[in-house]
Amino acid sequence: MTQVPPPMAMLAELTHRCPLSCPYCSNPLELEARSRELTTEQWLRVFREAADLGVLQLHLSGGEPATRRDLVDLVKGAREAGLYTNLITSGIGLTRARLDELDAAGLDHIQLSLQGMDAETADRIGGYRGGFERKMQVAGWIKDIGFPLTLNCVLHRQNLHQLPRAIEMAVEMGARRIEVAIVQFYGWAMLNRNALMPTREQAREAEMIVAEARERLKGTLVIDFVPADYHGDYPKRCMNGWGSVGLNITPEGTVLPCHAAQTIKHLEFWSVADRSLSEVWYDSPAFNAYRGTDWMKEPCRSCEHKLKDLGGCRCQALAISGDPAAADPVCVKSPDHGKLQEMAMQFSDGESDELTYRTPA
Ligand code: FES
Numbered sequence: 001m002t003q004v005p006p007p008m009a010m011l012a013e014l015t016h017r018c019p020l021s022c023p024y025c026s027n028p029l030e031l032e033a034r035s036r037e038l039t040t041e042q043w044l045r046v047f048r049e050a051a052d053l054g055v056l057q058l059h060l061s062g063g064e065p066a067t068r069r070d071l072v073d074l075v076k077g078a079r080e081a082g083l084y085t086n087l088i089t090s091g092i093g094l095t096r097a098r099l100d101e102l103d104a105a106g107l108d109h110i111q112l113s114l115q116g117m118d119a120e121t122a123d124r125i126g127g128y129r130g131g132f133e134r135k136m137q138v139a140g141w142i143k144d145i146g147f148p149l150t151l152n153c154v155l156h157r158q159n160l161h162q163l164p165r166a167i168e169m170a171v172e173m174g175a176r177r178i179e180v181a182i183v184q185f186y187g188w189a190m191l192n193r194n195a196l197m198p199t200r201e202q203a204r205e206a207e208m209i210v211a212e213a214r215e216r217l218k219g220t221l222v223i224d225f226v227p228a229d230y231h232g233d234y235p236k237r238c239m240n241g242w243g244s245v246g247l248n249i250t251p252e253g254t255v256l257p258c259h260a261a262q263t264i265k266h267l268e269f270w271s272v273a274d275r276s277l278s279e280v281w282y283d284s285p286a287f288n289a290y291r292g293t294d295w296m297k298e299p300c301r302s303c304e305h306k307l308k309d310l311g312g313c314r315c316q317a318l319a320i321s322g323d324p325a326a327a328d329p330v331c332v333k334s335p336d337h338g339k340l341q342e343m344a345m346q347f348s349d350g351e352s353d354e355l356t357y358r359t360p361a
Contacts, residue, residue, distance in 0.1 A: 004243070004291065005054075005245075006053050006054030006055070006281070007053065007054065007245060008056050008245045008246065009055065009056070009057040009058075009059065009247075010050045010057070010058050010059070010246065011059045011061055011246065011247070011248040012043065012046070012047075012058060012059065012249050013027070013061050013063065013249060013251050014037070014043070014061070014062055014063065014068045014074070014251060015034065015037055015063040015064070015067055015068055015251050016031040016032045016063040016251055017034060017064065018064040018067065018090070018358075019064060019067075019090070019092045019093065019128055019131075020064070020092065020115070020127060020128045020131065020358075021128070021357035021358045021359070022125065022357075022358055023125070023188055023191075023192040023195070023355040023356055023358065024156065024184075024187075024188055024189035024196060025188045025189075026186060026187055026188075026189075026259045026260070027062075027063065027187065027188075027259075027358070028187060028262055029187060029188065031359070032250060032252050036252040037068075037251040038273070040074065042253065042272070043074055044073075044077040044078075044081075045272075046253075046272050047077055047078045047081045048081045049272075049276055049277040049278065050081070050277055051082045051083050053277055053278050053281060056083070057084045057086060058078050058083040058085050058086065059086045059111075060075070061088040062251075063251070064089065064093055065089060066089055066092070066093035066098070067093055071098075071102070072101045073105075075102055075106060076106065079106035079107075079108075084108050085106065086108065086110070086111055087102065087110050087111065088111045088113070088152070089110065089112060089113070090126070090135070091112050091113075091134060091138035091139070092128065092134055096141045099138075099141050099142065099145055100145065103147065108148070109147065109149075109150070110142055110147045110148070110150070111152050111179070112135065112142065112149060112150070112151055112152065113151075113153070113154075114132075114135065114151060114153050114166065114169070115131070115153075115159070117153075117159070117162040117165040117166050117169060118162070118165075121159055125158065125159065125355070127355075127357045127358075142173075143173060143174050148176055149173060149174065149175040150175060150178065151166065151170045151173065151175045151178045152179045152181075153166045153178065153179070153181070154181055154183050155182050155183065155198075155206065156182065156183040156197070156198055157197060157199065157348065157350075157353075158195065158196065158353055160182070160202045160205075163180065163206055163210075164209055166178065166180060167209075167213045167217070167223065170221055171220060176222060177221065177222040177223075177224065178222075178224070179224040180206075180210065180223065180224070180226070181224075181225075182203065182206065182227055182229075183196050184226070184229070185197075185316075185319070186259070186260040186263070186315055186319070187259075188356070190319065191356045192355055193343075194350035194352060195350055195352060195353050195354060195355055196347075196355075197230065197344060197348040197350065198228050198231070200345075200348070202348075203227065203228035207225075207227060229313075229330045230340060230341075230343065230344035230347075231341075231344055232330050233330075233331070233332045234305065234309060234330065234331055234332070235309050235312025235313060235328035235330040235331050236309065236313065237309045238258065238312060238313035238314070238315075238316075238328075239257065241310045242258070242287075242290040242291055243257050243287040244310075247280075247281065248261075249272060252271070253271040253272045253273040254269050254270075254271045255269065255270060255277070255280040255281075256269060256286070257286060257290070258315065261286065261314075264289075264315065264324045267285065268284070268286055269284070269286045270284040270286070290324070290325070293306055293311075295325055296325070297325055297327075299327055299331075299333040300327050303333060309328075309331075311327060311328060312327065312328020312331060313330075314328075316328050316329065320336055320339065320340055321336045
């Protein structure tokens with residue numbers, strides 16, 4: 001049997017509570033209540049176990065992690081465990097004083113999300129009036145304190161025209177990196193496909209803008225780009241391979257191979273509330289279900305790309321083909337590739353820009 005390497009990165013969804021209501025939120029449709037969230041002590045135990053297991057990077061996420069009153073203690077505990085800490089935040093709920101405390105606690109890096117590149121767009125998409133202005137203020141404090149910053153922008157039909165401005169803003173804010181991801185259709189985004197699906201032309205143009213900016217800004221800004229996979233011909237290596245380098249923990253402690261894994265209903269997920277993280281990583285049925293290549297069916301099993309993309313995304317295979325062990329329908333070899341392309345055309349032609357917002361927890 002092939003030996004399973006330890007995970008490198010862990011995403012801790014500290015809470016599902018969030019002041020924003022983004023219509024593409026990657027949290028599940030059924031949000032976890034505050035009363036079920038892991039306590040400070042439980043999280044700190046998990047962070048120590050993660051470090052022992054081999055995890056190097058801890059991404060503190062949500063919801064909005066700043067809604068946790070114990071955020072500073074969590075960062076401090078994670079740093080004491082030896083983890084590199086990255087806070088993934090909308091910026092709402094962070095004050096200058098709190099950022100100073102996070103700095104003193106040892107926070108290594110901040111990833112700030114932008115829903116649009118001007119107040120009108122950002123506040124409408126995030127469903128939070130005044131949010132953009134607040135984020136700009138937070139970005140200024142982040143720069144003053146000197147935290148390494150990554151800007152994080154989810155792009156779709158309603159804000160893709162702002163991609164050049166997003167890249168400019170990252171440079172102006174002194175960010176070292178920008179992550180631009182064309183929206184992935186799971187969870188809430190699935191409910192909004194009509195309003196968010198980019199056109200094929202937009203998807204192609206985004207690729208050209210990114211290629212040009214990467215060349216021009218070499219040495220100044222790193223641009224990570226997740227292209228529009230509904231308009232692609234080969235799938236992405238989702239999560240860098242199921243159970244291969246990363247894991248996600250939900251607010252109440254369920255350990256997932258990816259953020260959408262709970263849509264695969266037959267899988268059995270274990271929780272850090274009653275097992276060690278090491279047990280979950282190596283032995284849980286959910287993590288072993290799609291590890292490596294043994295689970296693959298045709299056309300993946302005999303495909304020359306199978307080690308490159310590892311069959312693509314299991315959650316997308318389920319959502320479109322009805323079978324999580326099928327080839328990701330983004331792939332030209334999938335029998336459902338035509339169906340996916342038709343859906344992409346149909347949704348990108350959607351007349352309405354009306355959004356179904358994520359219900360605040
Ligand atoms: Fe679950 Fe891609 S989101 S495998």
